[in-house]
Amino acid sequence: MSTTDNKSSAPAAEPDGNDTGGTRPGDEAAALGEAGAAMSTAPQEESAAAPAVVGVLGWIRWTWHQLTSMRVALILLLLLSLGSIPGSLVPQTNVDELKVADWKRTHAFWVPLFEKLQLFDVYSSVWFSAIYILLFVSLIGCIVPRTWKFVGQLRGRPVRTPRRLDRMPAYATWRTHTAPDEVLGAAREILRGRRFRVDADTDSVISEKGYLREAGNLVFHIALIVMLVAFAAGQLYKSEGGKLVVRGTGFSNTMTQYDDFRAGSLFDRDGLVPFSFTLDRFDATYERTGPQKGTPRTFKAHVTYSEGAYGTPTKADIEVNKPLDIDGSKVYLLGHGYAPVLSVTDPRGKVIFKEAVPLLPMDSNITSTGAVKVTDGYRDKDGKKEQLGFQAFFVPTFAGAGKGQMFSQFPALDYPVLALNAYHGSLGMDSGLPQNVYRLDKTKMKEFKGADGQLFKQRLRPGETMTLPGGAGTVKFEGVERWATFQISHQPANGLALAGAAAAVLGLAGSLFIQRRRVWVRAVTGPDGATVVEMAGLGRSESAKLPEELADLAAALSGRAPIAPDAEPDPAAEPEPDTEPEPASDEAPAAAAAPAPAESPAEGEGERG
Numbered sequence: 001m002s003t004t005d006n007k008s009s010a011p012a013a014e015p016d017g018n019d020t021g022g023t024r025p026g027d028e029a030a031a032l033g034e035a036g037a038a039m040s041t042a043p044q045e046e047s048a049a050a051p052a053v054v055g056v057l058g059w060i061r062w063t064w065h066q067l068t069s070m071r072v073a074l075i076l077l078l079l080l081s082l083g084s085i086p087g088s089l090v091p092q093t094n095v096d097e098l099k100v101a102d103w104k105r106t107h108a109f110w111v112p113l114f115e116k117l118q119l120f121d122v123y124s125s126v127w128f129s130a131i132y133i134l135l136f137v138s139l140i141g142c143i144v145p146r147t148w149k150f151v152g153q154l155r156g157r158p159v160r161t162p163r164r165l166d167r168m169p170a171y172a173t174w175r176t177h178t179a180p181d182e183v184l185g186a187a188r189e190i191l192r193g194r195r196f197r198v199d200a201d202t203d204s205v206i207s208e209k210g211y212l213r214e215a216g217n218l219v220f221h222i223a224l225i226v227m228l229v230a231f232a233a234g235q236l237y238k239s240e241g242g243k244l245v246v247r248g249t250g251f252s253n254t255m256t257q258y259d260d261f262r263a264g265s266l267f268d269r270d271g272l273v274p275f276s277f278t279l280d281r282f283d284a285t286y287e288r289t290g291p292q293k294g295t296p297r298t299f300k301a302h303v304t305y306s307e308g309a310y311g312t313p314t315k316a317d318i319e320v321n322k323p324l325d326i327d328g329s330k331v332y333l334l335g336h337g338y339a340p341v342l343s344v345t346d347p348r349g350k351v352i353f354k355e356a357v358p359l360l361p362m363d364s365n366i367t368s369t370g371a372v373k374v375t376d377g378y379r380d381k382d383g384k385k386e387q388l389g390f391q392a393f394f395v396p397t398f399a400g401a402g403k404g405q406m407f408s409q410f411p412a413l414d415y416p417v418l419a420l421n422a423y424h425g426s427l428g429m430d431s432g433l434p435q436n437v438y439r440l441d442k443t444k445m446k447e448f449k450g451a452d453g454q455l456f457k458q459r460l461r462p463g464e465t466m467t468l469p470g471g472a473g474t475v476k477f478e479g480v481e482r483w484a485t486f487q488i489s490h491q492p493a494n495g496l497a498l499a500g501a502a503a504a505v506l507g508l509a510g511s512l513f514i515q516r517r518r519v520w521v522r523a524v525t526g527p528d529g530a531t532v533v534e535m536a537g538l539g540r541s542e543s544a545k546l547p548e549e550l551a552d553l554a555a556a557l558s559g560r561a562p563i564a565p566d567a568e569p570d571p572a573a574e575p576e577p578d579t580e581p582e583p584a585s586d587e588a589p590a591a592a593a594a595p596a597p598a599e600s601p602a603e604g605e606g607e608r609g
Contacts, residue, residue, distance in 0.1 A: 068141030076135040087122035161204040168536035170547040172554040178561040183523035186560035204522040216510020226500035233493035236266040250278035277305035282482040332487040341478040352377035356481040365408035371440040391421040422448040
């Protein structure tokens with residue numbers, strides 16, 4: 001048996017079934033190229049030149065072919081990835097308007113350019129939407145005809161056996177005394193055992209394998225479309241809002257309960273998932289010693305939630321990156337802080353205000369600031385209605401008076417201190433304009449004056465009381481509660497996007513690692529009565545595994561159709577040499593008339609004269 005790996009200059013493609021065995025290299029290459037193209041469902045790339053057909057229809061057809069080419073699809077995919085970069089680096093209006101406003105104040109020079117380029121609304125901008133839609137159309141226009149061609153290949157009959165198998169990139173042949181029908185039957189059995197698709201010809205077996213390569217390629221591109229659809233649906237139907245919850249209080253998933261809320265353009269605000277939860281306890285631990293002192297170790301919110309209006313209360317824990325999933329909505333833990341509990345008493349000794357006031361952290365040690373607003377129920381000593389306001393500054397661990405500025409030394413409640421600046425007058429909340437709950441509008445407020453004529457302020461420890469000047473009442477620091485901020489997100493297409501991503505990975509793996517190839521086996525009776533077996537293989541691309549696979553198949557088949565020994569010459573059949581010269585004739589034999597080949601000169605020697 002002899003095997004060859006014909007890696008010549010001829011392309012690694014398949015000859016058609018009408019090969020006549022001619023020796024013209026141009027015809028042979030053309031035949032190989034046409035048959036090799038039959039192994040691919042890739043659309044034919046057309047020239048980028050102007051269409052031969054003039055007119056509007058010609059230009060439309062040329063534009064469509066360019067748009068649905070794989071080259072343009074890859075360019076659009078790259079542009080989409082590049083377009084997402086500013087959406088990650090520049091604050092987006094639909095995500096955080098306050099960050100956008102702060103960015104505009106600190107980068108005033110770039111604001112006009114960024115607004116013209118719609119960089120504050122990247123994902124809803126005209127240019128990003130255009131890239132997105134063109135990519136969508138390009139992928140669909142490329143996949144649909146390619147899928148139909150692939151289905152046609154699956155339903156069609158494999159290409160018949162070429163006449164000259166020895167032109168294939170991988171080839172093997174041997175002689176056997178096994179009958180041709182038995183050889184072909186064994187070949188079909190072996191190839192089917194190796195999961196080849198097998199068909200029979202008159203004197204040969206045709207087999208093909210590796211269809212999952214093209215299937216994986218199509219799955220990859222279809223998965224891209226699925227991911228694009230999921231991304232669009234997620235942006236159109238999503239909802240996302242934040243809520244600050246103090247320990248002991250709760251949240252119901254209704255629009256009025258959110259501190260801030262954002263939704264897609266097609267989101268139905270009446271379709272919020274009904275649920276509620278209460279923050280029972282919040283635990284936080286920090287590193288106490290070493291170079292990482294103050295670094296958070298654990299954040300955990302213990303909640304009790306109920307699904308629907310009359311759901312059964314259920315205990316659950318929410319941690320960072322471990323959200324609570326309630327009927328498709330996820331509750332994420334974002335941050336935490338402290339809420340000093342204050343009680344305010346009017347001049348007549350009536351408690352008119354008592355609640356925990358959340359303050360916003362300023363640094364990693366949770367130095368916090370905010371405002372306390374007493375809007376109703378207060379009358380001064382003369383009985384006049386007024387409103388009270390206090391600027392609050394809180395540190396969970398105070399270093400002590402005379403030991404630097406009032407900044408926290410550690411994030412835990414080791415030595416909490418609250419500083420208050422007192423004001424009275426109108427908080428401006430009756431104007432109907434929205435206010436920041438953490439800032440005090442002092443436009444219509446007056447300062448309480450201390451004994452020195454300056455702004456009245458005081459530091460308080462838990463349990464201590466501040467007496468306002470002029471018998472205006474008292475403020476008591478009752479204690480400290482914890483608060484946590486939660487983000488409630490509803491992304492309806494997350495599962496679809498995950499499925500698309502998984503399918504894209506599997507499809508890409510199949511298209512990269514599976515090789516499409518064909519194997520032919522021919523068995524015919526030779527002149528000497530023995531069966532001549534030929535095997536050949538062809539792949540879509542050159543690969544060292546194809547000759548190895550063919551050699552393995554040939555070895556398996558030769559076990560069922562053993563190699564016949566070479567026939568030994570019969571001495572009795574050899575003619576005796578003639579002793580008499582042959583009579584002269586007018587014509588000499590062709591072999592004798594042919595001149596003997598000249599010896600080539602030895603290397604380095606010149607021609608002999």
